[in-house]
Amino acid sequence: MSEAVKIKNICCIGAGYVGGPTCAVIALKCPDITVKVVDLSKERIDQWNSNNLPIFEPGLDDIVKECRGRNLFFSTNIDAAIHEADLVFICVNTPTKSYGLGKSRAPDLKYIESAARRIADISTSNKIVVEKSTVPVKAAESIMEILNSNHKPGVQFQVLSNPEFLAEGTAINDLLNPDRVLIGGEETPEGRNAIESLSNIYSRWVARQKIVATNTWSSELSKLAANAFLAQRISSINSMSAICEATGADVAEVAHAIGLDSRIGPKFLVASVGFGGSCFQKDVLNLVYLSECLNLPQVAAYWNQVIEMNEYQKRRFVDNIVHALFNTVCDKKITIFGFAFKKDTADTRESPSITICKYLIDECAQISIYDPQVDPEQMLHLNTHTHKYTHTGIDIEKYIKIYKSPYEAAKKAHAIVICTEWDEFKTLDYERIYSSMCQPAHIFDGRQLLDHKYLIDIGFRVEAIGKNLSKSHTGKPFSSVEGPKAKRPKW
Numbered sequence: 001m002s003e004a005v006k007i008k009n010i011c012c013i014g015a016g017y018v019g020g021p022t023c024a025v026i027a028l029k030c031p032d033i034t035v036k037v038v039d040l041s042k043e044r045i046d047q048w049n050s051n052n053l054p055i056f057e058p059g060l061d062d063i064v065k066e067c068r069g070r071n072l073f074f075s076t077n078i079d080a081a082i083h084e085a086d087l088v089f090i091c092v093n094t095p096t097k098s099y100g101l102g103k104s105r106a107p108d109l110k111y112i113e114s115a116a117r118r119i120a121d122i123s124t125s126n127k128i129v130v131e132k133s134t135v136p137v138k139a140a141e142s143i144m145e146i147l148n149s150n151h152k153p154g155v156q157f158q159v160l161s162n163p164e165f166l167a168e169g170t171a172i173n174d175l176l177n178p179d180r181v182l183i184g185g186e187e188t189p190e191g192r193n194a195i196e197s198l199s200n201i202y203s204r205w206v207a208r209q210k211i212v213a214t215n216t217w218s219s220e221l222s223k224l225a226a227n228a229f230l231a232q233r234i235s236s237i238n239s240m241s242a243i244c245e246a247t248g249a250d251v252a253e254v255a256h257a258i259g260l261d262s263r264i265g266p267k268f269l270v271a272s273v274g275f276g277g278s279c280f281q282k283d284v285l286n287l288v289y290l291s292e293c294l295n296l297p298q299v300a301a302y303w304n305q306v307i308e309m310n311e312y313q314k315r316r317f318v319d320n321i322v323h324a325l326f327n328t329v330c331d332k333k334i335t336i337f338g339f340a341f342k343k344d345t346a347d348t349r350e351s352p353s354i355t356i357c358k359y360l361i362d363e364c365a366q367i368s369i370y371d372p373q374v375d376p377e378q379m380l381h382l383n384t385h386t387h388k389y390t391h392t393g394i395d396i397e398k399y400i401k402i403y404k405s406p407y408e409a410a411k412k413a414h415a416i417v418i419c420t421e422w423d424e425f426k427t428l429d430y431e432r433i434y435s436s437m438c439q440p441a442h443i444f445d446g447r448q449l450l451d452h453k454y455l456i457d458i459g460f461r462v463e464a465i466g467k468n469l470s471k472s473h474t475g476k477p478f479s480s481v482e483g484p485k486a487k488r489p490k491w
């Protein structure tokens with residue numbers, strides 16, 4: 001590739017949360033480029049071709065409606081799309097391995113490898129292959145080796161790393177107005193030309209100074225580093241929330257106060273019941289495993305603590321629920337508000353709600369769940385593909401009921417547990433809810449979402465992450481769930 005190629009045909013392998021929205025935005029901004037999004041899953045492709053898209057993402061429907069059939073196509077014909085493309089995005093999943101070497105930590109790269117092998121098999125013309133999936137450092141090298149070992153004579157490949165930074169729920173805005181676009185490539189004339197070809201696509205709507213070129217390994221590591229830093233911020237503020245509950249400091253006030261320091265900044269400091277989503281845990285574990293493989297155990301332990309803190313936060317929250325409900329939730333109806341891992345998405349991957357429900361089921365609670373977007377089947381099975389719950393063999397369907405109305409979900413419940421920060425939870429009629437519940441009625445706010453004073457005035461017993469509201473009701477601070485009462489610090 002002696003000069004930057006003008007891209008006319010793009011193939012995207014993987015029609016998921018990244019592939020679909022990213023390609024929809026590229027098609028919108030580049031009407032002269034044909035974009036084909038392909039996937040092994042016929043069901044997913046059929047949904048992309050229907051009025052009921054597989055992903056709930058604000059703003060996505062309108063873009064797909066505008067571009068689909070014009071220059072945006074969804075298909076299972078993977079080979080044809082690869083064959084025609086000048087540039088291929090690899091957007092397949094890279095979940096944490098559930099077997100073998102690196103089990104529960106290393107990313108599973110089997111989907112990446114199979115996509116790379118397919119590209120090598122099918123390609124009869126030069127292609128730029130863009131690794132958009134999140135991968136360990138040096139994955140591009142493996143992709144290049146697979147391509148170069150299997151290609152047809154005369155066919156050349158360039159592999160770029162172009163990690164995606166969109167967050168679910170705000171994906172369209174993030175894609176239209178990214179903080180940066182990162183492109184890593186080989187430090188050769190061919191590598192620079194490939195970077196230029198991809199930059200020319202993004203520069204249709206992203207300012208040139210926001211398109212950052214690096215070497216391939218920096219780009220791959222920057223994606224893991226960005227997610228690790230973001231997850232670390234949440235674990236840090238969550239660790240503060242435990243201190244707040246034990247002392248009477250208010251975590252929202254602490255977050256505001258520290259966020260005013262321009263070196264710290266105000267974003268991503270909302271203490272919560274714990275972070276969820278398909279990326280943070282997986283990518284931090286990926287970094288931990290990478291560090292271990294590089295014989296850097298201290299680095300691995302440092303980042304692993306981010307995950308440990310997240311687990312601790314979820315456990316702490318549930319322990320508190322059990323203690324506040326007079327040390328037993330057995331056979332009590334507990335209502336979970338929110339099953340998605342954050343608002344404005346129907347995605348439940350690694351949602352804290354799952355862990356919370358499992359812990360409560362371990363205590364034999366009867367769980368009722370309401371979420372405005374999540375598929376009821378997923379909630380009924382706690383996002384597993386079976387109704388049997390883990391090692392206990394518990395039949396979870398016996399313990400879970402799904403409701404279409406928050407008011408029905410809360411009827412005769414002993415407690416409401418806010419797990420997702422959906423806006424609609426802020427404006428429910430809590431007086432009506434209170435009068436339909438078993439008394440004393442409890443609310444556990446895992447998202448600092450509600451007006452606690454108002455709820456206490458209604459009569460609720462309220463406990464919230466990072467706040468000590470005890471003076472208003474039981475006199476027991478949130479953190480006393482640890483067992484022996486937290487000791488007052490000596491100054």
Ligand SMILES: NC(=O)c1ccc[n+]([C@@H]2O[C@H](COP(=O)([O-])OP(=O)(O)OC[C@H]3O[C@@H](n4cnc5c(N)ncnc54)[C@H](O)[C@@H]3O)[C@@H](O)[C@H]2O)c1
Pocket residue numbers: 013014015016017018019038039040041044078091092093094111112114115132133134135164165166167168278279
């Ligand atoms: N979800 C996010 O918000 C997000 C954001 C940034 C980066 N990422 C990263 O992007 C990657 C994709 O994430 P996602 O959430 O879109 O995953 P996803 O599971 O929603 O989608 C991946 C798709 O790839 C398909 N696939 C797998 N192997 C294939 C193959 N060989 N040929 C064709 N299709 C194949 C699967 O069927 C699936 O539909 C991951 O590495 C993830 O870490 C995700």
Ligand SMILES: O=c1ccn([C@@H]2O[C@H](COP(=O)(O)OP(=O)(O)O[C@H]3O[C@H](CO)[C@@H](O)[C@H](O)[C@H]3O)[C@@H](O)[C@H]2O)c(=O)[nH]1
Pocket residue numbers: 134164165166167168169227230234267268269270271272273274275276277278279280341342343
């Ligand atoms: O102050 C905060 C911010 C977030 N969260 C939680 O953290 C999780 C992740 O949220 P967010 O980062 O907004 O959503 P994701 O879609 O997981 O996006 C992250 O993961 C993506 C996949 O790698 C990256 O592309 C994004 O840049 C990165 O923000 C969710 O459970 C949130 O509720 C908090 O608890 N407190």
